[in-house]
Each structure stands twice: as C-alpha cells, then as structure tokens.
Amino acid sequence: MTKALATALIVVFGTALQQSVPVTFTNIAAQAGINFKHQNGASPQKYMPETMGGGALIFDYDGDGLQDVLLINGGSFVDTRVASAARHGLYRNNGNGTFADKSANSGFGVAGYAMGVCSADYDNDGWPDVYVTGVGSNKLYRNNGTGAFVDVTTKSGAGGTGLWSSSCAFGDIDNDGDVDLFVTNYVDFTVDNNKYCAAAGDIRVYCHPNVYNSLPDILYRNNGDGTFTDISKESGIYRTDGNGLGVVFGDYDNDGWNDLYVANDSVPNFLFHNKGKGSFEEVGFWAGVAVGVEGRPLAGMGTDMADMDGDGLLDIIVTNLDRETHSLFKNFGKGLFTNVTFESGVGEVTLPFVGFGAVFVDYDNDSDPDLAIANGDITDNVARFRDNTSYEQRNLLLENNGSGKFRDVGLRSGPGFALKKVSRGLAVGDLDNDGDMDFVVANNGQTVDVLRNDGGNRNNALLVRTLGTKSNRDGIGARLKLTVGGRTLMHHVKGGSSYQAQSDLRVHFGMGSARIADKLEVLWPGGEITTLEQIEANQILTITEGRGITDKQPFKKS
Numbered sequence: 001m002t003k004a005l006a007t008a009l010i011v012v013f014g015t016a017l018q019q020s021v022p023v024t025f026t027n028i029a030a031q032a033g034i035n036f037k038h039q040n041g042a043s044p045q046k047y048m049p050e051t052m053g054g055g056a057l058i059f060d061y062d063g064d065g066l067q068d069v070l071l072i073n074g075g076s077f078v079d080t081r082v083a084s085a086a087r088h089g090l091y092r093n094n095g096n097g098t099f100a101d102k103s104a105n106s107g108f109g110v111a112g113y114a115m116g117v118c119s120a121d122y123d124n125d126g127w128p129d130v131y132v133t134g135v136g137s138n139k140l141y142r143n144n145g146t147g148a149f150v151d152v153t154t155k156s157g158a159g160g161t162g163l164w165s166s167s168c169a170f171g172d173i174d175n176d177g178d179v180d181l182f183v184t185n186y187v188d189f190t191v192d193n194n195k196y197c198a199a200a201g202d203i204r205v206y207c208h209p210n211v212y213n214s215l216p217d218i219l220y221r222n223n224g225d226g227t228f229t230d231i232s233k234e235s236g237i238y239r240t241d242g243n244g245l246g247v248v249f250g251d252y253d254n255d256g257w258n259d260l261y262v263a264n265d266s267v268p269n270f271l272f273h274n275k276g277k278g279s280f281e282e283v284g285f286w287a288g289v290a291v292g293v294e295g296r297p298l299a300g301m302g303t304d305m306a307d308m309d310g311d312g313l314l315d316i317i318v319t320n321l322d323r324e325t326h327s328l329f330k331n332f333g334k335g336l337f338t339n340v341t342f343e344s345g346v347g348e349v350t351l352p353f354v355g356f357g358a359v360f361v362d363y364d365n366d367s368d369p370d371l372a373i374a375n376g377d378i379t380d381n382v383a384r385f386r387d388n389t390s391y392e393q394r395n396l397l398l399e400n401n402g403s404g405k406f407r408d409v410g411l412r413s414g415p416g417f418a419l420k421k422v423s424r425g426l427a428v429g430d431l432d433n434d435g436d437m438d439f440v441v442a443n444n445g446q447t448v449d450v451l452r453n454d455g456g457n458r459n460n461a462l463l464v465r466t467l468g469t470k471s472n473r474d475g476i477g478a479r480l481k482l483t484v485g486g487r488t489l490m491h492h493v494k495g496g497s498s499y500q501a502q503s504d505l506r507v508h509f510g511m512g513s514a515r516i517a518d519k520l521e522v523l524w525p526g527g528e529i530t531t532l533e534q535i536e537a538n539q540i541l542t543i544t545e546g547r548g549i550t551d552k553q554p555f556k557k558s
Helices: 003-020 080-085 346-350
Strands: 024-027 055-059 070-072 087-092 099-101 116-119 129-134 137-143 149-151 165-171 180-185 197-199 204-206 217-224 228-230 244-250 259-264 270-274 280-282 303-306 315-317 328-333 336-339 357-361 370-375 395-400 406-408 423-429 436-445 447-455 460-467 477-484 487-492 506-512 517-522 529-537 539-544 548-554
Touching: 055 116, 055 129, 055 423, 055 517, 070 116, 070 436, 129 165, 129 180, 165 204, 180 244, 244 303, 259 303, 303 357, 315 357, 346 395, 346 406, 370 423, 370 436, 447 517, 460 477, 487 506, 529 539, 529 548
Parallel strands: 116 165, 165 244, 357 423, 460 539
Antiparallel strands: 024 447, 055 070, 070 087, 087 099, 116 129, 129 137, 137 149, 165 180, 180 217, 197 204, 217 228, 244 259, 259 270, 270 280, 303 315, 315 328, 328 336, 357 370, 370 395, 395 406, 423 436, 436 447, 460 506, 477 487, 477 517, 517 529, 539 548
C-alpha cells in the first residue's frame, strides 16, 4: 500500500467515523453548581401564570469573555413566604466548568412573579443590562459594572405596570444607535378575576386564554438618555387582538430595517414589517405566517428566525400545542412565506408535544442550523383525563440535513434529551468556549437543566462578537455572512427570541471540515460594512465597527 493511498483511507474512514459518532448532551447543572429551582406557586386555584413561567438568559454580565447564566423565578399568589423567597438566580461562569452563585448580591431582589428576560446594553456604556417581564410589573436593571444591577424601572419609563408580560426583545428599530424594546403581553388575568375552568366534567384545570381579554403589546423607543417612550400606537404595532407570548426581531426582507414576529396564543400571529425608521405595518396574513397549515390560528408560544436552507433569507419557527404541530415557515423572498411544516419533517415529529422555547442552532457544527425545542404541557393534571400524554415531556433536537429537512435525533443524543420535565425557556450559548453550543433549559416548578455539548466541536466553528460604535454597542441587528466551502452562511445578532429567553449574543458559525473561511462580511445596523478575508476556524473573534478584528481567542480544548 502506498503512503498516498494509506493517507486517503485514513481521511475517508476518519471522516466516516466522525460522522457516525453522534453529538451527545449531558445535564451538568448539579456538578456545575447551578442548583436553581423555579418556584411556580402551583395552587388549587389554578392561576394561569403558575404554568407559564420559566425564563433563561445566557450573557457575559462581567465582561470576562465567559458566558454567565440568569434564571428567572416566579413566586406565589397565595403563599407570602414562597413569594418573598422567590429570587432570580445569577450564576457567574468560573471558566473551569463550574459557576458561582452570585444571586444574593446581584441587586435583582424579590422576583415579584416574573416570567421572562432579555438583555442588551441599552445605554451603550459597555455593560449588558437586563429587562425582566412579569405579572403586574416589569423591571429594567442597569448593570453598574461592578457585578451588580440597579433597578432603574421608574426612571426609565419602561415598567409597563398592570399587565401580564411574557417575552421581550431588544432591537434597533430606527438604526439610530440605541436599542429599542418590544414586550409581548398576554391576557388580562389578575388574581381578582381568576376564572374557574374544568375538563372532563369537574376536573379543575388551567384556563384557555380565550376566557380572558387580549392585551396589546408594547414597543418602547430608546430616547438615548436612559429613558424609554411607549410608541406602540404611533409606530403601528398597537393591536388589541393578540395574546402575545414569543417575539423575535429579524430583517426578513433584507432591506436594512429590523422587522418583528410575534407568536400569539390561539389568535393569528403578527409579522410587523418595518417600513423604515421604526414605522411598522402588520402583514402576517399577506406574508403567509399568521395561521397554521389548515388556515386557523394555533397556540403560538415560542419563536425564532434563521436561514435554515442557505438561501440568504430568514425563515420562521413557531411552537404550538400538541395535536396542532409546530409551524415552520420558509421565506421565498419578496415578503412571502410558505408553510413547510410537514414537508420539512417538523410536523410529524412535533405533533405529540406542547412546545415553548425554540432556537435554531448548529449543534453539530456542520454549517446548517438545526432546531432545539423545549416541551411541556400546560395542564398539570392532564393525565387524569387524556391518555398517552403527561405534564412532563421530553425536549426535541431536530437535525437539519442542510436543505431545511429535519429529523428527530434527541433520543440518540445522550441523557440530556432523554429528560422529561415541564420545559419553558430555552437559551443556547457556548458556555465553555470550546466551539460548540450548550443549552440552558428553564423548567416550570423544577430544577434547571444545563446541557453540555459533547462532540459538536469535532467539526470546526467560529464565534463572532460584534461591538458597535455608530451602531448600538452589542451590534444587535447586525447581519453576518460567512463564505466557506462554497457556501454562504447568514446569521444575525438577536437580542431576545425563543420563549421568555435569550441566547448568547455572539454569532456562531459551524464550518464542518473547513479550517479557513474565504470571507466574513458584517453589515452593521447603520449600513456600514466590515469585510474580512481568510478567516481561520476555531477561534472567538471580536469585530468592532469601523476597526475590524480587535480581539481573537482560540477555543478551549475540551
């Protein structure tokens, strides 16, 4: 055998072996020191928020290059002891696989029955701030740069009191260099107007949202001075017919303006097209993303956008109830989408599950975005009156074959996806900076799961942190294109998505077997373009607007 032939066989069989070994996920929450348990205050009165909460945030709050975790707590409507003890969990990444619990001195205080979370540097001072949604009031916390947060809700004008808010997202709607804030509102539930709902005759259950009135969502414009103004009505997003749960910003028509998609529960979803400078028009029906494949509204809960098939256009996933299927909408350009739920494989796989958090993520670094979905029923006693279903459900990991066709690989992906819990918020990020994406799953009334990715980095990857100068500090809304292996991959920086959650702001590109990318292009929200060539894989790049690469760090070897 010649040396050349031997080398060729090693390459062929080595590649085949690599492809045959599945990426696995292990729940490392306990060993990592993230011992958070969500308090939902479940009571015989079946207050609706008890079954809906559980938010998660992955972010680098102290600027050390390591992703930290914030977990959002609920409380109780009937037990003052539980309510006063319910606090959010802030966990600082130690960089060695463990986290330090910094909750006590974080400044977040009592949860006050909170629901979800999003984060951005709203004042462009270099430190990521936090917005927390909840029942009755929302909170804006300013990062003071010393490892703690200060409640600036009243001063900022972004409290939104008297509402039940669910998800939130930051995005620069007018490209003025300051991130604005969108907050979804659900229904007009209060403890005083709690309804009695029953199934199978006399079994009390959590109510369907249609027994309450819808609440309008809110869009806050950042004034650039630490304050926000409610511009919902003048911007065109004000609607009284939506039960808002999930939200994501994304420029679906590539015109340079951030658009908005809102997942509504049991009423049509909203797609707000940004006509320029933050003036919106609702086009959900016209675009084909308002309802399910049968033409009726579904129970929209979580949502995300990504280019799932490499055509340079953002597609949309929405999670729904069981027996509805989750919805996958393919972007065909010119502002139009088509429902590909069943032809993509998503329909059959998701039919038995109640979905909440959803993220497009390239978990195996093969260069196409896969789908991870957090599941869990909304009725805690559902097993009493429905066979073959349960409150706790397993989550889904759907592998993309590169053309937008998906298959469920969760059951062969290690113990992390074999867990059955009541999952809600789902966030993804590279917690150990080793080049593959890990998952944080917030579970309602249960302990959190931190799923370490083992093996995703057998393929190459690139992480990119964007720093705006004229644009907002985090570069939220920037569109990144990586040309590698004859393909162009597109991702954008998102300040909130999924369900009551937000993922690592750094943009992750799986690169497969390629060790060099031909070109990386960053289109900043203000219109400036940064172009870089011959980018090596397996590193974390910081790209600063107007300056190019300002820092690079190799991935940690696992």
